[in-house]
Amino acid sequence: MLSSIEVYKQKINTYFKKYKKQILLNYLVFFIVLIVFTSIDQIIKTFVFKHGNALEIIKEGQHAGKILSPDGYSYINPESIWPINQIDW
Structure with a gap:
């Protein structure tokens, strides 16, 4: 009989195998949005505010x-x- 931890590991493994492309796409979108907003922030700090x-x-x-x-x-x-x-x- 499998312990509950091993069952959970199997569920996680099958989930990652089944939705691998979707997970990678979500990470890609997240990092692109992060880079865009960080760039906008830096551009605003550089050109709008005078130091x-x-x-x-x-x-x-x-x-x-x-x-x-x-x-x-x-x-x-x-x-x-x-x-x-x-x-x-």
Whole structure:
């Protein structure tokens, strides 16, 4: 007599053998949708939202040593973005 675990294993095996193509197709569709939505998310983050760059520091003039904030009007110190102490990163 087969134990209930062995019966369950047989049922799972027959299910996977019977619906192998359907299972693979479902996984393929899932990964394609995942890639599409991730790409849309990254494209929106890149082109819609404007982010200031702490590496583009103004070297001369009234705002020397400061960077332009994302709003495009004010200037901020890079130290206010990144912690001074590296341990706090």
